[in-house]
Amino acid sequence: MSSERSAPALPARQTLTFRERYVPFLISFVSVAIVFGGLWRVITSAEHWPRIKLQFFNLEAIVAAFPNVLRGFGINMTVWAIALVAISIWALVLAVFRSLHGPWLAPIRLFSIIYIDLLRGLPSLLLVLLFGFGVPALQIPGLPRSSLFWGGVAMVLGYSAYAAEVYRSGMEAVHDGQRAAAKALGLSQWQTLRHAIVPQAVRNVLPALLNLAVALQKDVALLSVIGVRDAVREAQIYTARTFNYSSLIAAALLFLAATIPMARFTDYVARKDQERRLQRTV
């Protein structure tokens, strides 16, 4: 028996006519052009548009400010990358602390709970001011005096509280049967976390952690308030010199160039994760 004969004939695929295929596309195109074109006309024909354009969208000013803003943005992204690594480690430690059981480990558990409550309850700006200005002002020998360093520390401490809670939710989502299996195999509490619970938890919460990473990408600009010459600070300096705000637009464009791809990547990871879960239940 040939496989061709045994396979049932597929119903003929409906072929779309020219109209069916291209008319919807044309309609979308025209309606988008009308709406956005209309908006553009309304905005540019406004009385103050020339002044707005000069203040914010002055190409010359953007180009002039760009090198310094870009250099500052380099600092933003460096702080972001280093903080991200530190946060993912420190938050995991906090989450594991919080999940430990046994009477002797109560202090560790309590430390983690208090830490998370405190640090999650404070505005990032306040933490940045406190650490970025406060700690260098102590002038303790042996401690770094750089406000960039302490501002970064503040970001790490604050964001870790959030990320710890994300990790914790991921650990709690791991099925109880996994713990039972690990225990039945003789794994200790620590080995159970290390080999069974945490790897699954990290996989569970990766999309949520990436969302935090996107938020952090913008929040590193808070370091500008403690005098770190990041993109925002550099843009402000230009503004203060020329009374033109286009440098801030330059900084904005740089941030968008980083955050939008990152957000898209997060969506992609979340979709993959969703598919993986669906596959498992089928």
Added chain:
Amino acid sequence: MDRIRIENVTKYYGENLVLDAVNLSVREHEVVCLIGASGSGKSTLLRCVNKLVPFDHGTIYLDGVSIAADHFKNNNELHKRVGIVFQAYNLFPHINVLDNVTLAPRKVHGVTRAEAERRAHELLNMFGLEGYARSYPERLSGGQQQRVAIVRALATQPDVLMLDEVTAALDPELIGGVLKIIKDLKDKGMTMIIVTHEMGFARDVADRVCFLEGGRILEEAPPDKLFAKPENPRTQQFLQRIIEAGRL
């Protein structure tokens, strides 16, 4: 010599009495099946034996030594000698079959990776799972996953294997393969305590069958006797319902 002796084991979940002074002995090479309705305490009894859950009164002995004794203080010894397989397999989904099987020997019992993997391959081949060592659990059928779970429990070379409704989550056509493995294990002399709803299988494989209800063993007899001429009226009722449901 009793491999396992359960004496007067009583357990509460909060106010609920789930095990009521249970006594049960299992000799070496013996296969004991526990039957009874859901909630009768069968699974809890298994979980007491390897300390997955604590119990309130009574003693459980493994080869004459209480599992509460210092000898079993760190539990590794107990978990090495008493293996368990769960209804939902509970394989670790993030590591492959080989790592699932070798995790306990390597991390708990200090076997080298090479040696653990050599033994794992041997077991996998024995159970028709050759070629799946590098697969992840979710790529396998339910029957294959359950066989891997059995291999994982056997990897520490336990003296006693406990099976907790291991076919209850499987599609009917996959049950046979798993049951056959359990019969092979019996033929090799493995001591087993089996919680099951497969009455035909229990009759086939068991040396003794215990009927549990309300946390007590109401009747304990060889399968021929228990299934053919149960003495306790509650056992009769239970088996009657099973027969009506066409499961025997």
